[in-house]
Amino acid sequence: MSKKNQPIFDACVAVMPRGAVLDPQGKAIENSLARLGYEGVSDVRAGKVFRLTVQAKDLETARAGVEEMAEQLLANPVMEDWTIEVEPAEDDSAGGSGADDS
Numbered sequence: 001m002s003k004k005n006q007p008i009f010d011a012c013v014a015v016m017p018r019g020a021v022l023d024p025q026g027k028a029i030e031n032s033l034a035r036l037g038y039e040g041v042s043d044v045r046a047g048k049v050f051r052l053t054v055q056a057k058d059l060e061t062a063r064a065g066v067e068e069m070a071e072q073l074l075a076n077p078v079m080e081d082w083t084i085e086v087e088p089a090e091d092d093s094a095g096g097s098g099a100d101d102s
Contacts (some may be wrong), residue, residue: 007057010090015082016080016082029046
């Protein structure tokens with residue numbers, strides 16, 4: 001199956017510093033919130049979110065590819081943890097439901 005006929009998936013990778021890693025950006029946000037009068041806010045962690053559109057033969061292949069992207073580029077496996085969500089794109093005009101059509 002050529003790439004242009006493969007289903008399209010929407011993926012989201014959320015990357016956060018590990019709990020034991022210092023997070024100066026999170027601490028600065030926490031301090032700023034306190035100065036603005038927001039009480040009771042603690043343990044702020046600042047992370048990043050990546051949204052991707054990927055083509056793959058099926059959901060499992062798409063998920064494996066996004067996991068590999070997170071490990072190799074999107075996150076630092078030594079200092080960060082990540083979660084991944086992958087689902088068929090709502091507007092998938094290339095491949096339909098995400099099922100293997102072969």
